[in-house]
Amino acid sequence: MVKVITEKCIGCGACEAQCPAGAISTASGVAEISDKCIGCGACANACPCEAIEADKAEAPKASIDDYKGVWVFAEQRDGVLMNTVFELLGEGRKLADKLNTELSAILLGSNVSNLCNELGAYGADRVILCESELLKDYNTEAYAKVIVDVINDRKPAVLLIGATNIGRDIGPRLSARLYTGLTADCTALDIDPETHGLLQTRPAFGGNVMATIITPNHRPQMSTVRPGVMKKAAYNPEHKAIVDKAAFSLESSDIHTRVIETVKSLKQEVNLVDADIIVSGGRGVGSAEGFKLIEELANVLGGVVGASRSAVEAGYIGADHQVGQTGKTVRPRIYIAAGISGAIQHLAGMQNSECIIAINKNPDAPIFGVADYGICGDLHKVIPLMIEELKNR
Template identity: 55%
Template sequence: AANLKEVDLDAYKDIWVFAEQRDGRLMNVSKELLGEGRRLAEAMGGDTKVYAVLMGDAVENLVQTCAAYGADGVYLAEETHLSHYTTDGYAKVFTEMIEGYKPEIVLYGATHIGRDLAPRVAARLNTGLTADCTRLDVSVAAYKAYAEKYTTLDTSTLDATSQDRTLLQTRPAFGGNLMATIVCPKTRPQMATVRPGVMQQCEKDMTRKASVIRIEPALCETDIRTEVIEVVKQAKAMVSLSDAEIIVSGGRGLGTEEGFKLMETFAAKVGGTVGASRAAVDAGWIDHVHQVGQTGTTVKPKVYFACGISGAIQHLAGMQDSDLVIAINRDPEAPIFEVADFSIVGDLYKIIPQLIESWDDIMYTA
C-alpha cells in the first residue's frame, strides 16, 4: 500500500452509495442513503451525480428500485461468487471499482455488513472512514445552523459563506456522550458508514430512470478465503421500530416478563409498537429486536413512552430525537426525566392501566 500522500482531489467526483441487498431485497438504510446522497449532491452543485453500487448474483431487478429512491446511475456487478456476502469478494470488487471510477464520497449503511466491508476497503485504498454517522453536511452554512440550534459547539469560527465543500461527518462516540465532526481533507474518497434509521428517504418514484454501468467482476474461487457453510435467517417477529410513529418502551422497572403483556395492551390501545431497554432484553423478557438504543434500534417516533426506564446514556442515544418523550418512572431523580417533555412520577402499574382507560373515554367523547 502507498503512503498517505496527497491526491489530486479534483480527479474525484460524484457520490456513491453501497446498495446493500440481502436475498435480493434492498436494505432500507440504502434507500435512506440514496435520499441523503441527493441532498448532498444538490448542495455540492455542479453536475454531481448519485450512483448506487449494486453487487450480487442476479440482482438487476433492483436497478429500478435504486432509481426510484434517487440514484442517477447504477454500477451493477453481478457474479455467482457475490451471491452471499463475503468480505474478500465484496472488498475486491468494490475497491477495484473505486480505483477505476474515483468517486468523491462513498456512503455505506452502518450495518453488520457495511461495518465489515467499509473498513477493509478504506484500508486498501489508504483513505479515511468515519464510523456510524448521524449527520452529513457539505455546506458550512447548514452545518453552522445545525450546530447553533442543537449543540453546545462554539460556532463563532464557522464561516457560513464558505464555499468549502468538504464532507462534514458528524457522529456520536463515547456511548453517545460526545459528538464529533470528522473530516478527511487529503485523501479520497471521503467515506462514511451511516447509522440506519437516521437519514430521510426520498419519495419513491418508479418513473425515475437510472443509467446502468455494468461491471464484469474478475473473481475466482481462491479470492474468497472463507466458506459459508450455512445461512440461517432468524424468523423473528417483524418489529418495525424505525418506522413506528408511537413507541411504548418498557424497562427493568416492569419487574417481570408479565409486564410486557401490559405494554402490549397499552401499545394496542395507542396504536404503537413495543420497544424495550437493554436491561429488559438481557433479563430475557423480550427479544432483542425490540431493543432501543446504542446497540439496538435508533428511533424517532412522534411519541416515545419510556416506562420503567432509567434513561442510561446508551438508551437515550437511540430515542432522544423523538418528537415527544413521555417518561413514567417512580424515581423523581431518574435521568430519563432530563430528556422527557412530559414527566410522570409514579408507579407504572398504576399509571398505565389508567392511561389505557382514559384513552377510551377521550376517544369516545371527542
C-alpha cells in the same frame, strides 16, 4: 512491501496459513509471495524464524480534487434492496445537492439489473452495476475486491454504507484497502461550507458527547449509518437513473472461502425499526414484572415494546428490545418513553420519532427536553389510566 529472507526460511507454512489474501505459497520449500499481496504484515507476525520483513504500507498519493460524487452502497439480499439503502439515498441526495454533484448507487450481485429502476425512483442519478455469478451471494473477499477496483477507477468523494451485518463487515475492509478513514454509526451527516468535506457526527466516549469527525487528507470519505437513523428518500417513479455497467476483474481464484449452506433463523425477532408505535420502559419501571404494564399499553395501541439500556442491563427485558446507540435506532410515528431519564445514548436512538411522549416523575429528566408531550407522574399510576381510557374508546 513484504520480503522473504530465503536463507532464514524453513518452509514451515505458518505464513501461508495466516495470509488473508492467499498470496503465499511454500510448495517449493521456501515462502514465495505473489502479486496478490496486500501488505498487511500478517505473515511477518506469524513467521517463527523472522524470515519475513514487512514494511508498513503507505497510502497512495492522489489529489483530493480528483474525487467527485456521492456513492451509496446498494445492499441487496436475494434480489431485494435493504430499507437502509433508501434512507442512505435520502441523505446522500442532500449531500450531493450541497456539493452540486451526482448521487450514485453501486449495486453488486447476479441478475440484479431489475433493481436499477427502483434505485432511480428513490433518487439515484446513476447506478453503477457490477454483475457476476461470483457476486450472487455476499462474500467479503469478492465484494471488497470489486468495490475497491471500481472506486480506484471512478474516485467518488463520499461512500455511504448501511450499518447492517454486511455493512459492518465490508466497510472496515474497504477502508483498509483504500487507505482512508471510516466513521461508524453516524447519526448526522453534513457538508462543510468552506472545505466541502464531509462532516460525520456520531456519539463518542460511551455516548456522553457527540463528536464530528472529518477525513481531510484521504478519499473517499466513508461513513456507516444505522438503519432507521436517516429519513427515507421520497419515491418518484418518474426519476430515472443512468445504468452504468462497471468494468472489473473477478475470478474464482480471488475467493478463498465459500458458502456451504445458508440457514435462515426462524426466531421471531422484535421489529422495532419498522414499528409505527413503540412503548419503551426504563429503569423506572422497576422490575420485569413492571414491564407487563408496558407490554399491555403497547398491545392496546397496537405497538411494540422497547427498552432503555439500563432496563436491559437490570434484567427487566431482553436485549432485542433495546433502543439507543447500543441498541436499535428507531423512527416511529409515536414513541412513548416511560421511566426513562433520557441519557444521550438513548436519545440518539429515538429522537427522530415523529411524536415523543415522556412519562417520568422527575420534572428535570432530560427526556422532557425532546418530548412533544410530557406527563410528570408515577408511570405505575399514569399508564393504567391511559390503558383504561384507550379501552373505553
